[in-house]
């Protein structure tokens with residue numbers, strides 16, 4: 001049974017604090033294992049990647065087999081049934097149309113002192129895109145990673161995707177083809193992240209690693225940050241549904257289970273304003289769990305991390321949601337826009353009972369790679385910006401240097417950085433002595 005909390009109970013704060021601090025990932029055990037894996041890959045390159053793939057994915061490979069050949073990709077992609085191909089193309093088109101709008105503008109202006117100032121956006125040269133493949137397979141995550149990278153103009157896109165027991169999902173290959181990915185490696189987990197960050201004999205290093213994954217992938221991304229850029233921590237999935245009692249409990253049960261079925265470490269929470277309605281949703285979840293194909297995973301997630309919270313009203317529900325900072329927030333209420341304005345810490349918001357979160361996972365347009373484990377307090381879902389860097393630009397005319405240089409000289413002196421000041425002084429002296437250089 002999930003925890004059932006009521007904000008009017010005396011022990012509520014205690015129970016809510018326990019819910020917020022429940023350890024779903026990031027355990028010292030996982031981090032120790034990941035540190036060892038990264039060290040092995042750094043020391044032994046391809047040989048370590050092959051050994052680890054055999055150990056964790058039960059797949060024996062030689063270094064030359066790590067990368068899918070173009071022929072294998074084409075052969076796999078050709079197996080995808082038409083309906084799936086059409087759906088993937090529609091998804092890609094909608095994701096592209098959404099992300100094109102995120103492309104930021106360069107800027108350039110001349111200020112009153114005559115200084116030319118601005119900035120320019122340029123893409124990273126190579127991106128490593130992690131596509132999970134342990135408990136489920138994610139063609140949709142290929143599109144969510146690769147389409148924004150392409151829109152940003154990244155030159156080289158390399159995917160790492162585990163293929164446990166050597167089983168390949170043809171739709172993953174088709175999605176890679178549709179998105180224009182350059183390289184696909186059958187490597188997963190922390191070893192994939194280490195290979196992308198540090199490089200091996202067969203996997204060239206990248207500049208930025210993006211994409212979701214389980215606790216091992218998330219821990220590895222944390223550890224390689226600095227050597228490469230990362231997007232965020234996108235770990236086990238989460239959903240928070242705020243619902244009034246006008247909803248169909250079965251719809252909400254399915255929405256909660258849609259994220260619980262990703263992983264035993266996933267988390268699904270309902271906040272409602274009526275205890276009796278909350279109990280009806282719990283009953284609906286139990287009924288659906290009996291027939292769901294992935295009931296073992298979804299049931300464990302619901303039992304260990306699921307929660308129902310009864311709030312006094314929707315305003316209180318929004319305040320609790322802000323403290324949770326969920327990856328996905330569904331607002332199944334009469335006026336979702338009004339409530340959304342109060343919900344300021346969430347990766348993605350789904351407005352109204354007709355917007356199941358699953359639409360966002362596949363075809364809505366916004367990205368489904370989103371911050372988890374309360375990191376929506378300070379980070380955002382994957383976007384075109386994750387694949388871009390901003391370089392600032394400045395150009396002084398002699399007049400502009402004359403106007404602002406003296407202040408730089410003063411500040412350099414106050415920091416005792418003599419050469420800094422002299423680099424300005426030398427130019428100002430030339431300026432004061434006649435012909436400009």
Ligand SMILES: NC(=O)c1ccc[n+]([C@@H]2O[C@H](COP(=O)([O-])OP(=O)(O)OC[C@H]3O[C@@H](n4cnc5c(N)ncnc54)[C@H](O)[C@@H]3O)[C@@H](O)[C@H]2O)c1
Pocket residue numbers: 033056057131132133134135136138141162187188189190191212213214215216217234235236237262263265266327368369370371372
């Ligand atoms: N937040 C998001 O945006 C988002 C999007 C999609 C999926 N997800 C989440 O991504 C996760 C995908 O997880 P998954 O397991 O299906 O695939 P995965 O590819 O992330 O993990 C599989 C890999 O984990 C490694 N691994 C497994 N057990 C290990 C162990 N004991 N020691 C060392 N390494 C081990 C293996 O190398 C394996 O290849 C789920 O939690 C899902 O909820 C999140």
Ligand SMILES: N[C@H](CO)Cc1c[nH]c[nH+]1
Pocket residue numbers: 138140141236237238259327361368369370
């Ligand atoms: N809900 C996941 C993000 O947490 C994304 C996904 C892909 N496929 C299905 N769901």
Ligand SMILES: [Zn+2]
Pocket residue numbers: 237258259262358361
């Ligand atoms: Zn999902």
